[in-house]
Amino acid sequence: MFPSILEAYGLPEDQCSVRPFGTGLINHTWKVSCGPDEYILQRINDAVFHRPHLIAENMDALAGYLRTHHPEYLFVQPIRTRDGRSLVQTSEGYFRLAPFIAGSYTYDVVAAADQAYQAARQFGKFTRLLSGFPIARLHLTLPDFHNLSLRYRQFEEALQQGNPTRIAATGDYIAAIRSFGDILHTFEDIRQHSGFRLRVTHHDTKISNVLFDEAGKGLCVIDLDTVMPGYFISDLGDMMRTYLSPVSEEEKDTDLIIIREEYFRAIVRGYLSEMKEELSTAEMEHIVYAGKFMIYMQAIRFLTDHLNDDRYYGAKYEGHNLVRAVNQLTLLQRLTEKEKTLNGMVAEFSELI
Numbered sequence: 544m545f546p547s548i549l550e551a552y553g554l555p556e557d558q559c560s561v562r563p564f565g566t567g568l569i570n571h572t573w574k575v576s577c578g579p580d581e582y583i584l585q586r587i588n589d590a591v592f593h594r595p596h597l598i599a600e601n602m603d604a605l606a607g608y609l610r611t612h613h614p615e616y617l618f619v620q621p622i623r624t625r626d627g628r629s630l631v632q633t634s635e636g637y638f639r640l641a642p643f644i645a646g647s648y649t650y651d652v653v654a655a656a657d658q659a660y661q662a663a664r665q666f667g668k669f670t671r672l673l674s675g676f677p678i679a680r681l682h683l684t685l686p687d688f689h690n691l692s693l694r695y696r697q698f699e700e701a702l703q704q705g706n707p708t709r710i711a712a713t714g715d716y717i718a719a720i721r722s723f724g725d726i727l728h729t730f731e732d733i734r735q736h737s738g739f740r741l742r743v744t745h746h747d748t749k750i751s752n753v754l755f756d757e758a759g760k761g762l763c764v765i766d767l768d769t770v771m772p773g774y775f776i777s778d779l780g781d782m783m784r785t786y787l788s789p790v791s792e793e794e795k796d797t798d799l800i801i802i803r804e805e806y807f808r809a810i811v812r813g814y815l816s817e818m819k820e821e822l823s824t825a826e827m828e829h830i831v832y833a834g835k836f837m838i839y840m841q842a843i844r845f846l847t848d849h850l851n852d853d854r855y856y857g858a859k860y861e862g863h864n865l866v867r868a869v870n871q872l873t874l875l876q877r878l879t880e881k882e883k884t885l886n887g888m889v890a891e892f893s894e895l896i
């Protein structure tokens with residue numbers, strides 16, 4: 544499949560090597576090296592993104608805005624094919640190519656609080672720089688992606704139509720999801736609340752979506768497929784979900800799941816260093832909620848997928864998505880236990896920053 548793609552970009556196939564890169568669950572990524580020139584090639588999962596061209600149009604619109612208003616921002620834009628297309632469609636799916644930024648690094652796990660700080664700053668900066676962008680121009684590449692109400696409904700549907708054996712065996716976890724229903728109700732209030740604004744939101748703020756320089760400073764954010772109008776709780780919350788615990792959503796040993804307070808501080812400090820002026824009082828009051836919201840939604844999504852025989856995320860072993868769901872439920876429990884302490888920390892630095 545690669546020769547025809549490389550050819551579309553005018554890259555000499557015999558001088559290029561292609562190897563797998565990164566760990567995403569949805570898209571496939573490769574690093575392409577052609578002598579000194581390096582690129583990132585991605586196949587867009589069109590079972591998830593039904594209209595890949597919408598992603599390309601969003602990229603163009605954001606790039607245009609940033610070029611005019613913030614020309615100094617490093618925006619990693621896909622390269623055009625020789626005949627001007629931003630995507631290559633083959634029998635294997637849709638592909639796009641972007642330059643690999645020389646001297647940039649990505650991390651798969653957050654190994655120091657400063658990385659969390661740097662990443663949070665970059666995601667905050669991205670939203671802030673685009674605060675004047677006409678949000679209605681962004682296509683919804685995944686409609687209802689972070690709509691918790693819909694995710695909850697899909698969970699309830701899975702309870703009706705999913706795998707009966709799995710449903711019967713997971714009663715405790717189903718009950719646990721139900722017991723956190725207040726998170727859903729708060730989300731429903733947020734959607735009606737005039738103090739919550741829809742902004743340009745990344746929607747996938749894991750650490751591997753930030754480029755760092757050699758000295759460990761954040762450079763920019765990447766993987767912009769899910770950039771859509773959204774609430775700040777999505778981006779801030781997904782950082783909490785993925786940076787607070789020393790172990791990832793894949794960990795089976797729930798004893799290892801803990802909330803690292805210094806990472807919480809780093810995330811909030813980094814994010815507010817860019818976003819403090821943007822957020823309303825009501826939004827500032829929902830900083831810890833952001834983490835609960837995203838962890839809860841991910842627990843629901845993993846459990847739903849388990850009940851639906853893993854049709855969305857796939858599974859590398861029997862019960863994989865159940866392991867992930869239990870992991871996320873544990874993380875949610877641990878965060879909830881610390882809620883008071885964390886709220887106290889937020890109150891402290893909202894005065895300081």
Ligand code: GN1
Binds near residue numbers: 566567569591769792
């Ligand atoms: C998916 O593909 P990846 O790993 O970037 C998912 C996210 C989940 C994440 C959980 C389009 O992201 O929403 O949080 O898995 N993306 C999509 O690991 O569903």
Ligand code: MG
Binds near residue numbers: 567569747766
């Ligand atoms: Mg992603």
